[in-house]
Amino acid sequence: MDRPLDLFEGKDWLSLYLEHPDPQFLPQEIKMEDNSSTVTFSGKVSLSNLLETSFPLPSLSVLFWGSPITDLFPACSSMNEIDMQIEQVFNLAKSQNASVIAVKDLPCGHFLEGSLIKREFIPIEHDPIWYCKVPTSLDGYIKTLSKGRSRGLKNRWNRFQKFVQVREATKDDISFIMTAYNYTWQKSVLKLEKLTIDFYMAALLNQQCKIFIYEHDNTPFAFTLLYLKDRIIFDKYIGIIPAIGHKFSLYSMSILYLLDWAHKEGFQWYIAGQGGGKSKRSLGFSVIPCKIWAKPLKFTRVLMFFANRIINIHSNRITSI
CATH class of the missing domain: 3.40.630 (Aminopeptidase)
Incomplete structure (x- = not known):
């Protein structure tokens, strides 16, 4: 394919x-x-x-x-x-x-x-639209990148794993999700759809959706919303509070986390959506x-x-x- x-x-x-x-x-x-x-x-x-x-x-x-x-x-x-x-x-x-x-x-x-x-x-x-075949080994995937890039990426990944905790979202996270989403939406170029709190509540209850919360020192600072279908994960929406997110290179590190998670869960393709092109290109993603x-x-x-x-x-x- x-x-x-x-x-x-x-x-x-x-x-x-x-x-x-x-x-x-x-x-x-x-x-x-x-x-x-x-x-x-x-x-x-x-x-x-x-x-x-x-x-x-x-x-x-x-x-x-x-x-x-x-x-x-x-x-x-x-x-x-x-x-x-x-x-x-x-x-x-x-x-x-x-x-x-x-x-x-x-x-x-x-x-x-x-x-x-x-x-x-x-x-x-x-x-x-960016996409990538899910690698069988995250370490092996990082090594396929250029030597300088893979070394820097590995260091940031180790730091991310040490200081950032990732968990699945619950209904109690809805206030944070909306705050982070609204902040990120304001930064978008076209400012088209603006998802509602009812949409996110429905996504939390939908078995084909999964929302991950990223925390540092028990403080949430970002989330990603995935849609899951036929061994594919669609990275649909992200919300970031940048003061903490930039500190841990959240955008590229969240992609590595999702690639690792996708392999463990048996997914084969990662459709990374639009935006963040420089990060995705540096990670070796293909483009549509x-x-x-x-x-x-x-x-x-x-x-x-x-x-x-x-x-x-x-x-x-x-x-x-």
């Missing part, structure tokens, strides 16, 4: 989110004549965030085809199904007076691209390039003017990873 694109989860994880959605991004399921369905989300996206500027700019009314949440994109099994879905999505966008239709985090080379190009969607480079595909429906001239600026900003940011 070259890259586990066909193993990306969709319906199970999406169902959990649909039960507790961000009220700012409301889901709507579209039923097709052949009894298939697709999910869209309506919400506002800040033009200031897209342009990475502090200058106050208006928000756009966007209809997401697929989902605003990471790693999920429209699932279509045939070209006929694609054409039907696109037609329905366009009709819904017009009825809702949306300014833009967007497909987020679509892997480059996905068969949906051709249909989007024909309908003049604009591709915008976005954070890639992704794009946002956008189709302006209103204010076309203005949005096309901004589109080139948005494309350049995000292209430069991704190139620097």
Whole structure:
């Protein structure tokens, strides 16, 4: 298996989110004549965030085809199904007076691209999805990296093991989880979905989800939320209180911890999601390039003017990873 694109989860994880959605991004399921369905989300996206500027700019009314949440994109099994879905999505966008239709985090080379190009969607480079085959030995895995990198990594890993305790989360951790998540969400580039406390409470009770809490001197300072399916772990969300987290190189060390845990639990693949590209690249992860595909429906001239600026900003940011 070259890259586990066909193993990306969709319906199970999406169902959990649909039960507790961000009220700012409301889901709507579209039923097709052949009894298939697709999910869209309506919400506002800040033009200031897209342009990475502090200058106050208006928000756009966007209809997401697929989902605003990471790693999920429209699932279509045939070209006929694609054409039907696109037609329905366009009709819904017009009825809702949306300014833009967007497909987020679509892997480059996905068969949906051709249909989007024909309908003049604009591709915008976005954070890639990182993945790794779970190693049979963490020590052996570290040794496969360059000599200087593996030595430094081993020292940080030993320090992490000495001073950081990791445990599974309980309901009593929900206040900390929300505090750490909200802090991390504020640092995100696009600021799309914002998960609710009800979502995290449901995740704590869901057997396919696991939340780890990282502590130092009995003080929690970070968490990671995993989705588990078919011998794959999906690293979905992380929250960090940086004052302590940076002290122990939490981001890269949590990845090593999860790789070690995944091997012991019999998992084969680790899908590390988006963001943190420099850390993941230094750990030898492989990459699936992704794009946002956008189709302006209103204010076309203005949005096309901004589109080139948005494309350049995000292209430069991704190139620097």
